[in-house]
Amino acid sequence: MTINLKVWKQKNAKTSGNLETYKVDQVSPDMSFLEMFDVLNEKLVQENKEPIAFDHDCREGICGMCSMYINGQPHGPLEGVTTCQLHMRTFKDGDTIVVEPWRSAAFPVIKDLVVDRTAFDRIIASGGFVSVNTGNAQDANNLAIGKDKADMAFAAAACIGCGACVAACKNASAMLFVSAKVSQLALLPQGQPERESRALNMVAQMDAEGFGACTNTGACAAECPKEISLDNIARLNREFLGASISSQEV
Amino acid sequence: MSWLTKTLTSSIGKKLLMALTGLFLCTFLVVHLIGNLQLFKNDGGYAFNNYAVFMTTFPVIKIVSYVNYALILFHAFWGLYITYKNRQARPIGYAVVKNSSSVFSRNMAILGTILLVYLVVHMSDFWYRYHNEALPYVKYTEQIASGNIETTPMEIGYTQEAKKVETVNEEAGTRTVIVKDLYNVVSFSFQNILLVLFYVLSMFAVAFHLFHGFQSAFQTLGWSHPKYTPLVKGLGVWVFAVLIPIGYAAMPLYFYFFK
Structure with a gap:
């Protein structure tokens, strides 16, 4: 699968951010959403670019760390599922996915998709x-x-x-x-x-x-x-x- | 801060005030509708005009109506204030939002503002004119034995000190009542198609506002129970969001099409 991403990039709490476009090739439908980000970040590091900061920990849906606002919904389109358990088979080849951080005055952005909870x-x-x-x-x-x-x-x-x-x-x-x-x-x-x-x-x-x-x-x-x-x-x-x-x- | 102000200015307390005033206004909607159903009586406005005198002279009703006006204003502006504060809780919005809540529940402030505008128009149409303008008077002559009522409009320029002058002629067996003809004002106003449309559309706003608002008030009060919540939701939808708005919308339509 090829996935087009629009991801919120923000240097720190003091600066303002914007949506940046990325293209991820060779995405397996069995990858989790976070693994797709791992693949993208690996590529960005190899290209000497700054990887995207995002929160994650257990990756089995019980820690509450992952926090992406995916296509207008927290944790993406599935019901009763965290971002780490959302798999790329939920999306179609060539889809454009917009990923933003939680938005709240009480949750200031630390960097990119990471917010202070x-x-x-x-x-x-x-x-x-x-x-x-x-x-x-x-x-x-x-x-x-x-x-x-x-x-x-x-x-x-x-x-x-x-x-x-x-x-x-x-x-x-x-x-x-x-x-x-x-x-x-x-x-x-x-x-x-x-x-x-x-x-x-x-x-x-x-x-x-x-x-x-x-x-x-x-x-x-x-x-x-x-x-x-x-x-x-x-x-x-x-x-x-x-x-x-x-x-x-x- | 005393415990009471602390409670009422907390986020839950603010909503409690919205819920309590909102439910009071719901009871007003029921009473107002039942009273105004007298507009449908085919008696030349006899029942309705007498009812209007009673509602504007009986002291208890007068007190309740001023409390009602105050609560309408409080509910409106307190709601706008809460909405403003809630918007501050998200200074930067999302680029993409896919909503999983009902469109009515998200737009209570907009629906409420429409209703406030409606109320200003509605009050100036009837309430203000009834209290402050020289309205035409009407004379009802009732045959006491048979109950037949004869309606005769008073000549233009007629006015009287009291809101209602009632005289009984025992020889003729009649009772005459002279009152301001609000019924006629209502009937005349609703010949204007634009006003009729405005009223009917506003009743959609009432319906949508109460579709969410009625059950939401109970949720705010903590009223959530497998036995009673279905009843509250049913009442909110079928009585407050369907039956009552239809009842109100029927009035301008009745006068426009049948009078």
Whole structure:
């Protein structure tokens, strides 16, 4: 296959960037999208040109590092798939593919397709954890958790924090991410002691980072590679508004 | 900052205010539609004109209507403010965007702005003229025994202090009511095809706005449940995005084609 690429090139956070055109020959349909970039970068290095900077790590869809906005969609056209698991057989020979970085005031571009997602880390640090040491794994059923709750918590915990929700949202809102992180702990007994402060602090940090507000368009859940449900956003709204009303903090 | 301002100025709190005011405006749409259905009564506007007097004189209704105007303005400008803030969250846009959300959900501010323009026109067409202009008066003479109503327009230039003058003639067995003839103003206004078109198109904006807005308000309130969410979505689509806009659009069309 031959693939024409239009890739966002940007030297650093201070300069502005632009789309540059590349042609990649001899692309195998079985390559992943990132492997196609590896091939291109190898060629660029051999030609003494600057390779394209992009984020990647595990390449098996669980780390949340890859972050390309491909032809107008985060992680490309497939549903429930990260960029590393997107294969070139999804495209046709001769296709032109536009690849851009996540766009958000809270995710400044570091270089080319690499954006700074430490805003997510700061949101987690503001409350997305359980402070007490819960010890080793307990015997099954020592702590009674209903199957329905366990399943919902697990589905929320599937969030890999890649930021596709922010990239997809017209408001660059981080609500799906924050709601998944708040939900997974709000649904389980271990999360109860810090339930109120977690919702309040994580939302405050999310707002401070400069993400937009949620307008319930549903683009986030539609594009999420882990298919996190919009129900989590409703739950976050409940958790936050409930905590605002009932918390002892005046 | 007190906890309340902190809550209401957070991103979720801002949306909570949009949801609550929006749902209040939805209840207004229902009441306004039911009241205005009296336009379809074939009684020379007797029911409608009396209803207009009641709506503009009964103190509780007056208070609620001013609250309603305030909430419309709040909902409109707060929504525009949130939209402006949301745009700041993405200073550099994408070259290519393939949307996976509904076109209505992405354009609530544009639909809302159309509705605000519509409301200005609508209020100046009827509300402003009813309150501030010398409208024609009409006299209804009702045979108390039979309930027959005779409609006689008052001469041009007639005016009265009270909004409604009601006299009962016991000898003749009649009751006469003289009121401003808003019905006539409505009927006359909707002979203008451009105004009719504007009203009907605006009702499409209502439909599209509520198609997303009604269920979105419940989502913002945290109302998401396998039992009740389908009900909310069904109501939002079939009642608020279909039935109510059709009911409203039927009024200008009725006057244009049948009066």
